[in-house]
Amino acid sequence: MKNIVLLIGLLSGLNCGFAQEAVVKSPNQSVKLEIYLESGRPLYSVLYNNEVVLEKSRLGLKTNITDYSENLSFEGSETNNIEKTYESNKLKNSKISYKAEELISTFSNEKGQKIDVVFRVSNNDIAFKYHIHKYSDTVAHIVTQEFTGFDFPQSAKSFLTPQSKSMVGFQRTKPSYEEAYNLGQDITSVSSNNLGYTFPGLFKTGKHWVLISETGVDGTYVASHLSDPNGKGEYRIAFPESSENNGFGSRGAAISLPFSTPWRTISLGESLKPIVETTIPFDVVDPLYKAAEDYRFGRGVWSWIMWQDQSMNYDDQLTYIDFAAEMGYEYILIDALWDQKIGYDRMEELIDYAKSKDVDVFLWYNSNGVANDAPMTPRNKMHRAIPRKKEMQWLQENGVKGLKVDFMGGDKQHTIQLYEDILSDANDHGLMVIFHGATLPRGWEVMYPNFISNEAVLASENLMFSQYANDQEAKNAAIHPFIRNTVASMDFGGTVLNERYNRGNDGGNTRKTSDAFQLATAILFQTPIQFFALTPNNLNDAPDFAIEFMKNVPTTWDETIFIDGEPGKYSVLARRHNKHWYIAGINALEEPKTIEFSLPELDGETFSIINDTDKGRSEKKEINQKNGKFEVTMQPQGGFVITN
Numbered sequence: 001m002k003n004i005v006l007l008i009g010l011l012s013g014l015n016c017g018f019a020q021e022a023v024v025k026s027p028n029q030s031v032k033l034e035i036y037l038e039s040g041r042p043l044y045s046v047l048y049n050n051e052v053v054l055e056k057s058r059l060g061l062k063t064n065i066t067d068y069s070e071n072l073s074f075e076g077s078e079t080n081n082i083e084k085t086y087e088s089n090k091l092k093n094s095k096i097s098y099k100a101e102e103l104i105s106t107f108s109n110e111k112g113q114k115i116d117v118v119f120r121v122s123n124n125d126i127a128f129k130y131h132i133h134k135y136s137d138t139v140a141h142i143v144t145q146e147f148t149g150f151d152f153p154q155s156a157k158s159f160l161t162p163q164s165k166s167m168v169g170f171q172r173t174k175p176s177y178e179e180a181y182n183l184g185q186d187i188t189s190v191s192s193n194n195l196g197y198t199f200p201g202l203f204k205t206g207k208h209w210v211l212i213s214e215t216g217v218d219g220t221y222v223a224s225h226l227s228d229p230n231g232k233g234e235y236r237i238a239f240p241e242s243s244e245n246n247g248f249g250s251r252g253a254a255i256s257l258p259f260s261t262p263w264r265t266i267s268l269g270e271s272l273k274p275i276v277e278t279t280i281p282f283d284v285v286d287p288l289y290k291a292a293e294d295y296r297f298g299r300g301v302w303s304w305i306m307w308q309d310q311s312m313n314y315d316d317q318l319t320y321i322d323f324a325a326e327m328g329y330e331y332i333l334i335d336a337l338w339d340q341k342i343g344y345d346r347m348e349e350l351i352d353y354a355k356s357k358d359v360d361v362f363l364w365y366n367s368n369g370v371a372n373d374a375p376m377t378p379r380n381k382m383h384r385a386i387p388r389k390k391e392m393q394w395l396q397e398n399g400v401k402g403l404k405v406d407f408m409g410g411d412k413q414h415t416i417q418l419y420e421d422i423l424s425d426a427n428d429h430g431l432m433v434i435f436h437g438a439t440l441p442r443g444w445e446v447m448y449p450n451f452i453s454n455e456a457v458l459a460s461e462n463l464m465f466s467q468y469a470n471d472q473e474a475k476n477a478a479i480h481p482f483i484r485n486t487v488a489s490m491d492f493g494g495t496v497l498n499e500r501y502n503r504g505n506d507g508g509n510t511r512k513t514s515d516a517f518q519l520a521t522a523i524l525f526q527t528p529i530q531f532f533a534l535t536p537n538n539l540n541d542a543p544d545f546a547i548e549f550m551k552n553v554p555t556t557w558d559e560t561i562f563i564d565g566e567p568g569k570y571s572v573l574a575r576r577h578n579k580h581w582y583i584a585g586i587n588a589l590e591e592p593k594t595i596e597f598s599l600p601e602l603d604g605e606t607f608s609i610i611n612d613t614d615k616g617r618s619e620k621k622e623i624n625q626k627n628g629k630f631e632v633t634m635q636p637q638g639g640f641v642i643t644n
Contacts, residue, residue: 022077024103028123031268035105035117040071042107042117046126048268053208057234058149059117061130061261063141064252068107068115068132075106075114082120084283089297090445090452090489090528091282092560092575098122098283111135118260120284124274126266127215127284134257143253146224148264150212151234156205157184159483159567161198162191163225166243166410171373173407175244176437177456180472181479183568187233196227196238199440200487202275202567209272213487215281215443216262218288219420221253223411223439237264240411245371249414262442265487272482276562276573281487282446291449292427296401297528297556300324300331300362305460305493305533307503312341317350323536325357328551333362333404333531336376344394351398362402362434362531363395367418374407382422392429402432402452402529411439423448432529434491441488445528453489453527460493460533464501467509474513474588474637475568481524482567489527495519495550496533497542505537513586515546515618516610517639522553523584524573530555545610545620549641553582563597570634574599581605583642587634594633602628605644612638 022035036043036056046054060069080102087095100122108114116131132141160182164175177198182189184204191197200213212235217223227238239251263285267278303311303320311317317334324332332354338347351361366376368383381391382405395403405422408415419435426433427450436455444451458476462469469476484490495518502508511518522530532550539547554577563583565571570593572585581602587593592614603626610620612635623642632640 022103022105024079024101024119024121026121026123027099027101030123031121031126033103033119033121033126035077035103037072037074037107040073041069042072044119046266046268048208049270051206051208052153053205053210053268054266055151055153057151058147058236060147061143062145063143063255065138065141066111066113067109068113068130069147071110072107075108077103077105079103088282088446089556091279092277092526092557093279094556094558096279096283098279122280122283124267124269125278125280125283127263127280129216129261129263131260132255132257139257141255141257141259142250143221143255143261145239146237148237149234150226150236150266151232152187152203152210153205154187154233156187156203156233158187158189159183159202159204160185160191160226162193163195163198165193165195166241167246167372171375172246173372173374173409173437175409177439178458178462180458181476181483181568183479188229188231190228194228195241196225197235198225200483201226201235202483207270209269209275211267211275211278211483211486213265213281213440213442214262215265215487216285216447217416217442218447219413219417220255220259221262221416222251222413223416223442225411244410244412245415248371249412251412253413272565273562276481276486277560278486281443285443285446287449288447289424289427289449292430295432295450296330296360298330299327299553299555300329300333300529300531301327301534302333302335302493302531304335305464306498306501306535308464309337312337314342314346314350317342318353319536321350321354321357321359323534323539324359326539327534329359331360331362331401331529331531333364335364335404336366336406338363339378348398351400355399360401361399362404363400364404364406367405367408371415372407372409376406383418385421385425388422388425392425392431395431396429400431402434404434404436406436408435408438420448423451426450434529436491440484445489452529453491455491456488457484457490457492459491460496463494463496463509463511470501470509470512474517474586477521477524477586478565478569478571478588479567481571481573482565485526490525491527491531492521492525493531494525494533495522497538497546498535505535505541512637514612514616514635514638515543516612516641517586517637519546519549519610519641520584520586520639522550523575523582523641524571524586526557526560528556543618546618549610549643561599564595572597581642581644583630584639585632585634586639587636590636592633592635594631596629596631598627598629600628602644607642607644609640609642611640
């Protein structure tokens, strides 16, 4: 049912200085969104339980032909009820119900050209996009700028990671979306590179938490980020830098009218629970094609993280295949340089051996040879259709199940189209895809059925390269469940049981976190296929309870519940796989942290807990809780896992 929203004003529909207002509320009335037109500029504001979360913020965009940002008139609004249920075994919940109130407000410019702003408001989330109407035979446009803003009260604090400079870092591969977070900084703080901040962005304003991101980005548009604030707490949508991809390609988006942009998303609540549990990145998108097969998810190992490039040889990969089989894991990832150090012919033998052990194979690829200087091979196989399809045919014929494609830096439309082309062609050949050195996934778990995850985080490789990263591991790990990993799957490649970062477990960087901490990250970090940083020697030098836990840990979830935590300090989540619950926590504080919580559905269950002693050693105990109530103390740089 559609209802026309009537706006009342002295000069309704005219370009004047008086605000004209449309209002939509969430189904439970907690979220209120207001639309204004002031001096010809469209604006919106957001209130949560009648308190301002976002002040009046800009709307609008420009193309190379039309301007939908100023001198607009309001044409009217309509509202709709949105209800959607869907299932997925790739997300934090397997069954999801989405209900929202939709407000479609139409504006026109001085030439009568129309644009809709489509808002969907659910109980803790807002998603909105633009829809540009076709108005003549001129259908080819370039979107050159968005004015979409997020104007926070001056007292707000931000939890953000800066957008990297382009064509810097290792072999000019940045942006690789691996910058550190700045926690609790002033809302007016300018980023370290003066290039704004990477999605998602977390904010706290008063007692409210707000997460800003985007979803539904495909090859028809660019991926964007947040600009630096304007000095008054307003951030805006920023397009890619012209220097990305070695300067090749436009910063804007080539579109054909009629056209709808990706969704901008706002998640909000009086605690972090709605932020961590949000499903809005997936609620407003749909699959772009059908899965070629019933893709299998699960666990895997990879030699590169501990044994490095030297392990890309036939014998070491045999050892890791045997290790994966011993762990009962589904996959092994064979990383860069396999084509040189093993070769295609012997790789076919290796894949056959893995099959005999019921272990499937992922293979690493360099994404290109034109956008950066990364020399690792296979190279020049993925960025053009003809060699890509030829390579994928070989992969399919030999039973490879997936690809890890690296060095994808950049958000220009040209690069987003490459992501989409790789995913689409891979699906045609029954292949799953993980991306590294890559942008944030934006609804891709639903949009692309064979998409698994992206890195887009300071991942486990940094622990190998830097002692500082190990010193900061607990803090960083306590950030990701609240920001990066809450909006998309995250290929971290962690859970380390070595005490030292080298092949012999006797040199290199020193792990500072406990075994219980590491086991907890296997639960806290969510992606449907996890490649863990375990090594064959862990079968002998790690505690038996740790190996037993890792042999049985799932990677797909039916339910996720936020229990407690704060970014960079500590994090506690509960996840359910079938009938089994996994409660996990980590502590980045310098002192022990005791938490009390209850899960009434677990009343009378018998549990095991792996936790740390005050001497820093992890141990396993059996516990029997009444009324589903728990009290757990986490040691500094420690953690726990509870299972039933």
